Amino acid sequence: MQLSVGSRTKNMTQKPIWRALALGTFLAIGLPMTLNAATPATTTVNTTKLAVTDTHVTVGILHSLSGTMAMSETGPAQAEKLAIDQINKSGGVLGRQIKIIQEDGASDWPIFAEKSKKLLERDRVAAVFGAYTSASRKAVLPIFERNNGLLYYPTFYEGLEQSKNVIYTGQEATQQVLEALNWLAKEKKAKTFYLVGSDYIWPRTTNKIARTHIEKVLKGKVVGEEYYALGSTQFGSLANKIKMRKPDAVLATVVGGSNVAFYKQLNAVGLDSKRQLLLSLSVTEDELLGIGGENYAGHFTSMKYFQGINTPANKKFVADFKAKYGQKSVIGDVTQAAYLGPWLWKAAVEKAGSFDVNKVVAASKGLELKTAPEGFVKIHNNQHLWSKTRIGQAQKDGQFKVVYTSPKLIEPNPFPKGY
Secondary structure, three states: OOOEOOOOOOOOOHHHHHHHHHHHHHHHHOOOOOOOOOOOOOOOOOOOOOEEOOOEEEEEEOOOOOOOOOHHHHHHHHHHHHHHHHHOOOOOOOEEEEEEEEOOOOOHHHHHHHHHHHHHHHHHOOOOEEEOOHHHHHHHHHHHHOOOOOOOEEOOOOOOOOOOOOOEEEOHHHHHHHHHHHHHHHOOOOEEOOOOHHHHHHHHHHHHHHHHHHHOOOEEEEEEEEOOOOOOOHHHHHHHHHHHHHHOEEEEEOOOHHHHHHHHHHHHHOOOOOOEEEEEEEOOOOHHHHOOOOHHOOOOOOOOOOOOOOOHHHHHHHHHHHHHHOOOOOOHHHHHHHHHHHHHHHHHHHHOOOHHHHHHHHHOOOOEEEEEOOOEEOOOOEEEEEEEEEEEEOOOOEEEEEEEEEOOOOOOOOOOOOE
């Protein structure tokens, strides 16, 4: 991957700056480079008593490795460790090797809060890579802001948030949801929609935005909206309601293990992709491992990344991931967004010449990844990423065929007017 700062991408005469920022990401796609810079003194790069020594810097990884969300969060944790392994092999960050303290949020929001407090207050980690659901993010956010910690959050989410202590490497709603609804209306002529999701903040807020867009912008109609507790497995009644109301499209925000039962029960009443248009905002390659490609084949998903993106950078990333975690492993949207976190942190730290959170955050704004696995991205001043949106159609083999890519990067807008 290649990095640069702000909009100065054409001025390649500033070679010392570009070379310093690009080092880690060049290595991520396998180009041989070495680190020769002298290691700066700890007293100059760590003035806020973080876990930084002359030889090491400690970071945290916080995801659900157990419970209903483990099927979605294991991949992101693996990607973060892969990125950190690659960074360490390249020479580390400011000449220091990265140590990891990994904690299990156990699909329980109070546990996420407890573990984040431990990482920040006891372990004094320089950054944390993690959280997944909006409920887990909301649970840890006050702790990061109170302790001035730094969180790299990889999941697509509902927006309506901007914190000085978070770098959001996933999409917010205007990038993912609105683009998907516009595609459904234009390409599939959808006018009536059924909204169904898990019962917590992301699906409810996302569907509030979706309903507004459907009714006010698309001049369509929502014919049903329902929510189910995390971990629910009983969707037979819902499937029959969808079958009875015959919406042009179902917009699904069901998460975690519930997806397995949801799609199997839709198929059981005849609502496969041949009979019902459905687009999910949460099913990636990771979820398809549990759902089974045959139960979701033909349905659509809106994400910024799919494993099958045909670029050299993505092929290298996929090969590296499989080499580390097995040839049967798959890579979903959040897994790729999680992989970006350590690289963006490394680039910002080295641009700032410091591990201090305030300096790293200031240095992050304007950073660009030219050859990230998903393609070109950059950090907006609101600390979200500019990125493209893609629509993928699921295949029986558990992969997606990309049927639509937004023509340009979509600017992140976490506080859209009128929504």
